[in-house]
Amino acid sequence: MWKFKPKGAEIPKYKDHTKNLPIERADSPAQVVIPLGMHIGKPAKAVVDEKDKVKKGSVIGEAEDGVSTNVHATISGTVIAIEERNTFRGEQLCVIIENDGTGEEKTLDPLESIDEETFSARLEEAGITGKGGAGFPTAVKYKTEAKKVGYLVVNGTECEPYSTTDYRVMLEYTEEILAVIAKIMDVYTLEEAHIAVEDHMDDVIARFEQFIQEKEYASIYVSILPSTYPQGHAGLQIRQVLGIEIETGQRSGDVGVLQSNVSTIKAMYDAIFSNRPFTERVITVTGPRLSSPKNLLVPLGVSVQSLLDQCGGLTGEYTLINGGPMMGKAFENLDIPVDKDTTTITALDKMEEPARSACIRCAxxxxxxxxxxxxxxxxxxxxxxxxxxxxxxxxxxxxxxxxxxxxxxxxxxxxxxxxxxxxxxxxxxxxxx
Ligand code: SF4
Ligand code: SF4
Known part of the structure; x- marks a missing residue:
């Protein structure tokens, strides 16, 4: 276990709304609207037509050349339209699927062996993107192309106020997360892996420590960072945890480090050990203007409105944020579908434009x-x-x-x-x- 000196600003956490609420599976939706571009890079190319039958896990969009990734059906049913819709990444082509209620699922073929090539290929096949917010296709990061990597840093700090997605994932899938970390260490012959968490996450720290000891995992450490904001940025975190500097324009792989968000690691577990592509994720739906905040396991493509309804609906005057109040973006259209990098929907008190005054040079x-x-x-x-x-x-x-x-x-x-x-x-x- 490692501890580090504080850095950054003290901001209120507001995590008590949902921190102690176990993850609940969201209601099965009547339809989903699945954007073909839920990631940085080129949108996937639609490979289904209207009236096609699909299962949960069927490929509906294939990765284009370059930075791109596959997109899968998130429910079983019929494709009823392929058309432009409003999404968190602007107007774009979406596949709309009507639920047939059967819950039929298509899984990936089991892997016969796991090495660096098959590991990154599986991440690509499963359509996994970074779950920390930016939506970078994870396979690109794990295709190290013979670059020597020595370390893995797993980001579990979740420093944005209100969000408890990663917190609950770490508590409820501790063993799965450690199993993937051990597999990555083996495949890439790493020296150390660090799970970065904040110092207020006592129960998460205790759970990781317990399983690391019980399973006798060597060289996997819980790295405790201060609860000052921000702790989640990849470059800053690698410097805090490993003392390695990343220059402007460099990626973590350039300095010998693999880095992933803890919820991305859980998605890797599903792809590698359960042969399931990325079709659902945990989203914290929270904030003072929501009757009954929750941590929901959600099929990608459900509308924000349907999640708000499952949380008792909005009260009073509100401002909705995709993400948390520090880095999230305000939005108004409740029909927007949640996508691969939606971590949190926050319903705040209505925000007014703050009255600005002159700089007082406080620094x-x-x-x-x-x-x-x-x-x-x-x-x-x-x-x-x-x-x-x-x-x-x-x-x-x-x-x-x-x-x-x-x-x-x-x-x-x-x-x-x-x-x-x-x-x-x-x-x-x-x-x-
Ligand atoms: S938003 Fe940019 S300039 Fe402002 S504190 Fe953060 S890193 Fe610095
Ligand atoms: S120095 Fe000026 S701009 Fe900076 S925090 Fe103080 S008042 Fe704001």
Missing amino acids: KCIENCPVRIQPIHISNAYENGEYEKAVSLKSDICISCGVCTFSCPARIPLLDNIQKLNEKWKEMQDAKE
Whole structure:
């Protein structure tokens, strides 16, 4: 067990709404709307037609060349349409399936042997994407192409307020998570694996320690990080846990580290040991404007509305967030389907545009920035139209954690301005090419 020094900002956790609620299977939906692009990279190519019968687990979209991944039916039934719908990634092609109520399932062929090639190929076949938020196809990361990797870091910190998805997955699937970690260590001949958690997760820490001891897993450690925000960013976490720096533009594999979210590891268990593709995930549906918050195991493609209904519905005036309040995005359309990287739906009190005042030069935004850039100066550069300053101020290394905006007593939209400056700078570079 390892402990690390605090870093970042103290923010309220608000996890008590759902932290002690076991995962419940969501009601079987009448239909699902499955986006073909639930990941970074190219959307999958539809390989079904209207009126086709599918089972839960049937491939409905095949990965395109490059960064892409397979998409599977998440219920059994009939394809009733393939059309553009509004999703969390904008308007895009979706496969709509009407439930036949049979629950018939198509599993993957069992693996005869597991080596590096078959392991990453299975992740691709199963359509697994990173579950921590960005939706990066996991197989791409695990195709190490002979690069030497020595470590695995499993992110279980779940630092975003309200979300308890990973917390419940760690408590309820402890053995499964450890089995996958042991398999990855074996396949990639790793030296160490670290499960990174926050220091308030006492019961999770105890469970991992118990099973590590009982099963005599060697070189698997629980790495306890402080409950300061943010702890979940891959680069920061690898530095905290292993003391290895990742330079701008590098991936974790470039410095010899495999890194995955704990819920992604659980999806790997389903694919490797149970031969099941990625068709469902745990989503925390929570917040003060919801009658009965829950941790639900949900088929991908169900509407947000159906999940809210299963949690007693909304009360009063609300703002809905896809994710948590720090990094999530507000949305209004309740028909939007949940997808592979939906971790949390948070119903907050209605948010009003905060009244902004002048900067009082308190330097809180600078002191709290986990990547040590200067949010106020970057924000000023945007507002003054000095877009070329993006380079000298290193605005591209911002990890969008939102700590600066959260810390600012003057209510200056620092993160918004930083993102807009980065967009402007990119547009200027694209125009030159
Ligand atoms: S500048 Fe970026 S990384 Fe730094 S605190 Fe603000 S959002 Fe976080
Ligand atoms: S936190 Fe806000 S008020 Fe303080 S220096 Fe930064 S921008 Fe100015």
